[in-house]
Amino acid sequence: MIVTPKILARLVIVGLFGVLLQLTFFSQVELFHVSPDILPALVVSLGLLGGTMTGAVSGFAIGFLLDCLLIQPLGGASLVLIAVGYAAGTFRERFEIHSRLVAPLLCAILTFAAELGFGAVEAMFGIHTDVSVLVVRDMLLKSVFAFFLGWAIYVGLRRLVRPALVDEATVRRTRRPTVLGA
Amino acid sequence: MYRKQVRRRRAVLALLIIGSFALLTLTYGSGSNSLQRGVTAVFAPVSSVLDRALKPARDLINWVDETFDARGRNHQLEGELEAARREAVGAQAALAENREYRELLGLGKSGAIPEGYEPVTGRVIGLSPTVWFSEVMIDVGSGNGVKPHDPVVNGQGLIGEVTAVAGGVSKVTLISDHSSAVGVKVVPAGVLGIVKPTVGEPNTLVLSFLNSDKNVHKGQAVVTSGWSAGEIGSRFPPNIPVGEITNASLIVQEAQEKVNVRPYADLRNLGTVQVLTGGSRR
Numbered sequence: 001m002i003v004t005p006k007i008l009a010r011l012v013i014v015g016l017f018g019v020l021l022q023l024t025f026f027s028q029v030e031l032f033h034v035s036p037d038i039l040p041a042l043v044v045s046l047g048l049l050g051g052t053m054t055g056a057v058s059g060f061a062i063g064f065l066l067d068c069l070l071i072q073p074l075g076g077a078s079l080v081l082i083a084v085g086y087a088a089g090t091f092r093e094r095f096e097i098h099s100r101l102v103a104p105l106l107c108a109i110l111t112f113a114a115e116l117g118f119g120a121v122e123a124m125f126g127i128h129t130d131v132s133v134l135v136v137r138d139m140l141l142k143s144v145f146a147f148f149l150g151w152a153i154y155v156g157l158r159r160l161v162r163p164a165l166v167d168e169a170t171v172r173r174t175r176r177p178t179v180l181g182a
Numbered sequence: 183m184y185r186k187q188v189r190r191r192r193a194v195l196a197l198l199i200i201g202s203f204a205l206l207t208l209t210y211g212s213g214s215n216s217l218q219r220g221v222t223a224v225f226a227p228v229s230s231v232l233d234r235a236l237k238p239a240r241d242l243i244n245w246v247d248e249t250f251d252a253r254g255r256n257h258q259l260e261g262e263l264e265a266a267r268r269e270a271v272g273a274q275a276a277l278a279e280n281r282e283y284r285e286l287l288g289l290g291k292s293g294a295i296p297e298g299y300e301p302v303t304g305r306v307i308g309l310s311p312t313v314w315f316s317e318v319m320i321d322v323g324s325g326n327g328v329k330p331h332d333p334v335v336n337g338q339g340l341i342g343e344v345t346a347v348a349g350g351v352s353k354v355t356l357i358s359d360h361s362s363a364v365g366v367k368v369v370p371a372g373v374l375g376i377v378k379p380t381v382g383e384p385n386t387l388v389l390s391f392l393n394s395d396k397n398v399h400k401g402q403a404v405v406t407s408g409w410s411a412g413e414i415g416s417r418f419p420p421n422i423p424v425g426e427i428t429n430a431s432l433i434v435q436e437a438q439e440k441v442n443v444r445p446y447a448d449l450r451n452l453g454t455v456q457v458l459t460g461g462s463r464r
Contacts, residue, residue, distance in 0.1 A: 024308055068217065122314045122315070129380065131380070131381040
């Protein structure tokens with residue numbers, strides 16, 4: 001991804017809007033008693049489109065803003081989302097993305113990893129009570145939601161930053177050959 | 183050239199990770215700092231507007247969830263499902279809000295809000311996205327007289343306490359957060375205990391007994407004890423409803439000295455809350 005000032009502005013707006021939408025909408029809705037988490041999917045999409053650096057930096061920035069707005073200890077969410085963004089970027093740099101399912105699948109897998117990461121960060125400072133097995137169900141359902149939401153986020157983001165994508169080939173509809181005399 | 187690029191990438195990654203750890207070390211356990219207060223002050227109005235604008239869409243999705251939940255239940259719950267349907271209609275959002283305010287008023291009149299406390303009403307404008315934290319952001323802060331450790335209630339009962347305050351927003355740590363512990367008593371049995379949550383199950387709290395000479399029964403109410411012993415004491419004033427005992431078999435009580443409690447407040451679906459400010463227990 002070639003990050004021009006215009007593209008950077010778009011990415012900043014996407015990050016801000018994503019965090020605000022998560023806090024005011026997605027965290028407050030429930031499907032099967034679980035709230036979707038779009039932030040790992042957003043960072044994964046940015047990593048897939050922009051590579052390791054874009055993924056890691058956007059993970060840090062989005063995590064930092066999340067911690068600021070939730071008045072949590074700064075750096076916890078950043079640490080997890082940096083890893084998620086970097087992993088997505090590494091995948092993009094090492095493998096060709098042939099299938100349309102790659103992005104949503106990666107969103108689902110890395111959302112699960114991110115939820116584990118949030119738990120690990122919290123465990124680092126001590127969890128002073130029992131942990132229910134239902135946490136696993138919660139994380140799995142978040143991953144399923146991330147699969148569908150991640151697909152939409154990836155498609156939307158790809159469209160938004162299309163001018164900056166290096167490997168974006170111009171898709172042209174091929175005309176059918178005209179058969180003379182038919 | 184490629185190696186240089188790789189080295190630069192690794193350096194940036196290392197810098198970001200070290201920066202995150204440094205921030206975590208510096209800010210852990212220090213409450214809110216000036217940077218966070220500034221950022222929340224800037225974004226609180228935007229969050230508030232977004233929160234109100236997105237409420238009909240949230241209600242619709244939550245209605246779908248409640249509909250799935252209600253499937254397979256018996257006739258008794260069909261009435262509640264009907265009520266949920268009615269609530270889902272966009273125009274009913276204001277009605278639901280009014281009901282919350284009426285419940286809050288009822289809580290005050292019933293004596294559940296102790297004397298000496300001034301309730302400040304606020305709206306939930308943000309929730310933590312992960313299962314590991316049970317924290318919400320509300321749109322009242324130090325400008326409204328809110329201070330850290332103020333108890334927070336809604337129409338049904340206790341929901342948590344204020345743990346960080348900025349100009350126009352505050353962070354409320356819910357009683358379902360793993361860091362929470364509330365001193366309670368079972369009424370009318372008078373058994374004292376501590377209610378702690380189970381991570382991943384916000385609708386189940388665990389009451390561990392402090393004195394277990396009496397048995398408790400299913401359906402008995404659990405309220406804050408508000409105990410004090412000299413200079414130390416519970417942060418919560420006495421007699422705020424917390425929940426009711428859901429499972430109280432004698433064998434479990436005697437073997438483990440703990441029972442399950444269902445909180446009165448629906449901690450997954452919070453709208454309007456009241457912060458009890460001005461009390462002496464800080």
